[in-house]
Amino acid sequence: MKISCEEASTICNKSQYKEAGFWEIMKLKLHILMCKTCAKFTKQNTALTSLCERAGLNTLSESDKEAMKKDLEKHL
Amino acid sequence: MAAHELHPETWVDQYADYLFNYAVARVSDAEIAKDLVQETFFAGLNSAKNYKGDAAERTWLIAILKRKVIDHYRKINSKKGKAEVRINYSANTDSEGDWLEEQVADPFSKDGDNTIENEELGLAIQECISKLPKKQSLVFNMKTIQGMSTEDICNELGINPSNLWVMIHRARTALMGCLNQNWF
Structure with a gap:
């Protein structure tokens, strides 16, 4: 059941995208009980996720950006 | 203040998403917002020689985008009649009563601040x-x-x-x- 901090952070990142399995989350929770650094990391990471959700971010797709770049280059 | 320089070849990578978010929040249509960002870049190129370098590149581009957003609203409102504001009480006419109260903004609503x-x-x-x-x-x-x-x-x-x-x-x-x- 014991995992390293590196594994813990990976599980934490995955769980931000709901891609961590049940046992992985159990392992992470156990690890957090013993490791203050990872507990802090998890807290901040979760906060980042909720900030991103709240902000309702938009992004242009890469193909749109490529098209924009090409158009701009013509004008340079 | 250090003079800023323009690097148009990096604009798309650095500012496209930033400007796009700014535009989407104002025109609430992704296609229109995309066009406005594109126009902003073109306008930036065309007036690059007027750039004095006292504002950061991004601030300067945002200022252009702001004008583009205003122009956009002018354009869609320019047809006669659209500029006039009509207030209809409500679609379902059988509701009557607090006409004024229902029209004013709810002072307790926090929606505005949140947005x-x-x-x-x-x-x-x-x-x-x-x-x-x-x-x-x-x-x-x-x-x-x-x-x-x-x-x-x-x-x-x-x-x-x-x-x-x-x-x-x-x-x-x-x-x-x-x-x-x-x-x-």
């Missing part, structure tokens, strides 16, 4: 994302904002999942640091 705050938050995050290395910001955008699956991203970029998680990790750590400075 403004969320928009600022969005721009703050976008600014932090634009400081990331290109590859990291690309992966973070695909994963977090476009919500693509790990598998799709790996296929598209030709990387393996552990690469992806390492990049996500670095991006997220950098973003946490950046937002801690700029937001909290």
Whole structure:
């Protein structure tokens, strides 16, 4: 059941995208009980996720950006 | 103040998403917002010689975009009759009563504040994302904002999942640091 901090952070990142399995989350929770650094990391990471959700971010797709770049280059 | 310079070849990578978010919040239509961003870049190129360098590149571009948004609203309102404001009481005519009370803004509603705050938050995050290395910001955008699956991203970029998680990790750590400075 014991995992390293590196594994813990990976599980934490995955769980931000709901891609961590049940046992992985159990392992992470156990690890957090013993490791203050990872507990802090998890807290901040979760906060980042909720900030991103709240902000309702938009992004242009890469193909749109490529098209924009090409158009701009013509004008340079 | 140090003089700023324009680097049009980096505009799309650095500012497209930032400007796009700004525009979407104002015109609430992705297609129109995209066109406005494009027009902003063109206008920037055309008036590059007027750039004096006292404002940062991004501030300058935002100022152009602001004009573009205003122009957009002028254009769609220019047809006769559209400029006049009509207030109809309500679609269902059988409701009668507190006409005025229902028209004024609810002073207890916090929606307005929240929208403004969320928009600022969005721009703050976008600014932090634009400081990331290109590859990291690309992966973070695909994963977090476009919500693509790990598998799709790996296929598209030709990387393996552990690469992806390492990049996500670095991006997220950098973003946490950046937002801690700029937001909290």
